[in-house]
C-alpha cells in the first residue's frame with residue numbers, strides 16, 4: 001500500500017511573559033504591550049498596568065494576571081462579562097472610556113489624514129446602562145440533545161454565551177430575555193429559528209423572529225399568549241413575508257420635531273436617548289437655512305433628513321435600501337415637507353444620477369462602518385460649504401477626511417457621541433468647512 005508523508009500537526013507554543021508594561025489601548029479597546037518579540041494586544045489590560053500575559057499568536061495575547069492595577073479599573077457589574085463578546089470595556093471607568101474614544105479618533109485623523117480638529121467638544125453622553133434599544137440574539141438548537149441556546153456570541157468565536165439578562169439593553173428588552181429563554185424551546189419553530197431581535201420603538205416593543213417558514217397554528221397561539229402577557233408585538237420575518245403575528249401599534253422612533261415610521265428591519269440608531277441629541281447637533285453645525293439645498297447620504301428612513309426639511313431646507317436624501325427609501329418618502333409625505341428621496345448605491349459612479357447634478361450648499365453623511373470611499377470623492381468635487389460626517393468607524397473616517405483635506409476642507413469641530421458605552425465601538429461627529 002502506498003504510504004504518504006504526513007506532517008505532524010503543529011501545536012502552537014504558548015509563551016508566558018511576566019511583569020509587562022501596558023503602554024496604551026488600541027482602537028478595539030485592547031491593552032498594548034511592547035515585548036522583545038513585537039507588539040501584543042491584550043484584551044482586558046489597561047494603560048499603566050503591569051501584567052502577566054500568554055502570547056497566543058503573532059500579535060494576540062491573553063491577560064493572565066495584573067501585578068499593578070490601573071486607577072481607571074472598575075469591577076465589571078455584568079455576570080456574563082468574562083464570557084460574552086458584547087461589552088469589552090466594562091472594566092474601564094466611564095469617563096476614561098470616553099477620553100479613550102476621543103484619543104483614538106484624534107490619533108487616527110493625525111496618522112492617516114494629517115488632520116487635526118480645530119475644536120473638540122465634550123462627548124455627547126446619555127445613560128451608560130440600559131441604553132440599547134435594539135439587540136440581535138444568536139440562537140442554536142441541538143435537536144439530538146434537545147438543547148436550546150440563546151445569547152450573544154463569545155469574543156472572537158461562534159460560541160453562544162447564554163444570558164438571562166443584559167445590563168446595556170433597554171429595560172423593556174432586558175426583561176424579555178428570561179421569558180423568551182423559557183418559551184422558545186417549547187415551540188415547533190425552534191428548529192428553524194435563525195435569530196431573535198428585540199427592538200424598542202416609541203410606542204411598541206417588538207420581538208422579531210427570523211424564520212424559514214411561517215409558524216404553525218399551535219406556535220402562533222403560544223406566541224399570541226406571550227405577546228399579551230408581556231405587552232409586546234411579535235413579528236416574523238420568514239422567507240415568504242415580514243409581518244406581525246397579530247395586532248401591532250405602528251412602529252416609529254422619535255427624532256427632532258417628529259416621529260418617523262419604520263419597519264422592524266430598518267436601521268435605527270442604537271442609543272435610545274442619543275440619537276435625537278446627535279441629530280440636534282448636526283442641525284446646529286449645518287446651520288440650516290431655508291435657502292439651503294442639502295444632500296443627505298446614507299439617509300436610512302430619514303432620521304436626519306426629515307428634521308432638516310422641517311427646518312426649511314430643500315433636502316435630497318439618498319439611501320441604498322429600497323424599503324427604507326419608501327419609508328422615507330411616506331414619512332416626508334406625512335410631515336408635508338420639501339424632500340426628495342432616491343434609492344442609489346452611493347459607492348457606484350454617480351454620473352447617471354440626475355440628483356447629483358444639482359448644486360448643494362451643505363452635505364450630511366452617515367455611512368456604515370465601511371465609510372464612503374467613493375461618495376466622499378463625489379462630494380469633494382462638488383465643493384459644498386459645509387459637510388457633517390457622522391461616523392461609526394474612525395479608521396474609515398480618517399481615510400475619507402484625507403480626501404476632504406486635499407480638496408480644501410478644514411475640520412472645524414469634532415465630538416464623540418457615546419452611543420455604545422461599555423464597548424470599544426466609537427461614534428463620532430465631524431464638521432468640515434471649505435477653507
Ligand SMILES: C[S@@+](CC[C@H](N)C(=O)[O-])C[C@H]1O[C@@H](n2cnc3c(N)ncnc32)[C@H](O)[C@@H]1O
Pocket residue numbers: 267268269298299300301302303304318319320321324344345346347366367368
Ligand atoms: C449608519 S446607517 C445611518 C442611517 C440614518 N442616517 C439614521 O440615522 O438612521 C447607514 C445607512 O447607509 C445605508 N448604506 C450602506 N451602504 C450604502 C451604499 N453603498 N449606498 C447607499 N446607502 C448605503 C444603510 O442601508 C444604512 O441605512
